[in-house]
Amino acid sequence: MTRLLTLWRKSLSVQLLASMLVALFVSQAIGMCISWDKFIADLRAASRYELSSRSEAVARLVETVPPALQSEIARVNATDYTRFWISEDPAPDLEDWVTAAFERFQVPLRDLLNGSGEGAPTDGASEKTQIPAGASEALFMEGLAWTGPAAGGGNLPAQGRTLDFATRNGAGVIVPLSDGRALNVAYYKQMMPTIWKTHLPLALTLTAIFVSLIGVLTVRSIIRPLRQLTRAAETLGRGEAVTPLRACGPDDIRHTAEAFNRMQERLHRFVEDRTRMLAAIGHDLRTPLTTLRLRAELVEDPDLQERMLATIAEMQAMTEATLSLMRQETNAEPTRTIDLSALVESICEDLAEIGQKVIFVGGERVNYRCRPDGLRRSIRNLVENAVRYAGKAEVRLVSTRSAIEIVVEDDGPGIPLDRLEEVFAPFFRLEGSRSRETGGIGLGLSIARAIARQHGGDIVLSLRQPGLKAAIVLPA
Template identity: 55%
Template sequence: MMRIWRRSLAARFIAFLLLALALSQAIGFLVSWDERGHALRLAAKSEFFSRTASLAMLLETTPQAFQSEILQVSGTAYTRFWITPEEPVDAACWRDDAWVHLATPLPSLKPSEARDPAIAAPAASASAGVPGVVSATVHRPQWAELSSHAWPLSRPAKFMYLGASNGMGLAVRLDNGAWLNAAYAKSTVNAAWTRQSILSLLITAIALSAIAVMVARGITRPMRRLAAAAELLGRGESVQPLPESGPDDIRQTAEAFNRMQARLQRFVDDRTRMLAAIGHDLRTPLTSLRLRAEFVSDPEVQEKMLATIEEIQTMTEAALAFAREEATVEDTRTVDLSALVESLCDDLAELGQQVVFLDGPRLNYRCRPDALRRAIRNLVENAVRYGERARVRLARTAESIDIVIEDDGPGVPDGDREQVFAPFFRLEHSRNRETGGVGLGLSIARTIARHHGGDVVLRNLDRGMRASIILPLEARNEKRGTRNE
């Protein structure tokens, strides 16, 4: 779950929306809880008054012989009716009598069905005697007079709360002088979660989750597109401008990326043109110096001057070649990297160089094959030149593909391990092209590797040195390469 939380924006949106939903439901529940309970009590009281008034009117129009049966069939699981000849005065005694009637099963119901738990407990106390019941109550009950405007009949009545489980009692005088007594007791459970509320909450949560997924996708889609474009740009590939659409934040991000890409491309083009112009302009003074050196009478001085001019011209030509290749945009495509490296090693071996390719896994990789081939060739030729022979192999790790070149040479001093990648730097100081080149081989190799998002790393062994081209390996690049195949 933590991994999904860290990696998925949709999961965070869903979690926050569901948290907001839970908080809103809790606040709404706290606000409406007391109101709902009060409304339920008022509804029960109104129904109790209406039912008692209707029964009183019915009894007044019915012969006395049928009143007992009417009282029995009018009772419910939570309501009982009975008639007393005299007005109830003692509220405590009437209350105890009411609990006894409520605990008496109805004729048509089984005892277990007639009793409510809220009624049975007070009834048990009542059966033990009045003092037990009185001691169980919080306060002594009192009758309250109901005017004709407080309930359905036009005559006054007497009302009390039984003190537990929303219990109520009512006594009203009939036309014949007797009193109709009514008792009601029901434990109303003001349930916080009903099936309807849970279903409503579930539907709301699903709807909010779907909305969160759509919102997250709307945000992450351009972000993924931006991340892929930035990865390709960092690997030196040509990237189409991102669509500048959507909300202001996303649109401004795409615009900023497009401006950055245009500026970088303009900077690279300006630098390449500058190098090419400098290299081209150097040819004229070099030619002039060569002509003037021909008129030097001292042969030894003349030879040194011509050697220096030749060295400057060689470096200039190498810089021009490097600039031209920098300016050349090669298409990126998926190639069989093992076949590319093996064919290069075979070509160098046919030229008489001590190069061996060690069989390894067959790997496909998305790259600029001509540039990568040149980087590998530079490292292999360096290994042969300074280490007598080169052993080349491919290795795959969890995060990269490594092209490893090992030799049997003296290696590179630790203090110069990074310095050797500087342009025109050579450990061999004779400046002889036959023994040391011009000092651009490693610089070009690292530049090409870094254009692919990787690097070139040197490491001294017990005997010899290992040069590794580390190329990044990412799942989306592999999938893209597989589709392009």
């Protein structure tokens, strides 16, 4: 049940198809409940009309033959559901008449037509007749009542009488003959007690199957453009170029695709404008800094000159770092599929070769589509931070169904819990002296998070005992 609910929540196709089927079944059920009584009444009315018509026809036939043959003519007109016989009394007792009808229905039709079972029930007859096994006369006595003249029932004479028995599953007709006797006709057929024994459930099932097939085709035509839009949005969210979507389908979906194409065009235009602006800013900032450096070289006081050159160098470093961050956010490096575990391992080996204590915990190979140069820079920033503040770092790759994590752990002093997010702010440093000896200028984590978010992921920091855990979480 939980899996069905999960599928219901996650799949628009299932919701649409299930809603259509529920609406179908509910509407059909309501319709059948409303019309069931009328359906049964119409069946009974039709059967009684046919019974009256046939009774009138057999009565006319009997009147045309000699009296000695009349009983035989009546007997051979019997069917699976009807019995004919001639009685001397045109106005019999109701219970006696039903008893006679019950005895004749106990005789199998074949025996009755052969003349071997007239009025004499045979052993095991209940298995071959309409009478249920083990039934007694009480079955026919239920609902026994005269129904008066057969008004509108064929062309019966006015003296004809009709009756119901067996809870209206049976009907009788008594037609007086010209010689004072009467033609008796009994009809019995078990009506369907429930809807499930009619053709309606089969018709409903076939309708549901047909509606399901049509619904699946319709839903797929609606879902297909939405899935394309989802994939395009995921690709665009990772900074990749997306081919403009083809506007197709209903108006709502077509307008959505057109809006997505316009949004993508605006984003690309914004990135291009920002890139050109950054190039202009970089040129304009370097020119006055170079001029200041040249003028500082002319200062005669060595101490003052040194301080001025250091300040200019810091300003230039901050400017270059800021431009680097802004360029990284608008980076257009192409994406390609790489062995992510090999990339992480190579970073750890490069740092280990220059004397830093970095350990890579190997795992399974993971192929991933990304911008490798940018991701390499993000991972390297995290590892270098861990080595700078803890002396060593342990790096591993964790792959799950929904995400891929590049985990960097250290045993250093960590970061206060209330400042785990602040460290991602540009130019933020926990060490307040701003000395280049104790760290950079505070853009490393900002750049690393910008790169991770360009890939649709993020960087998550959490405390260890002792130390810090930094994880680059990428969508699988």
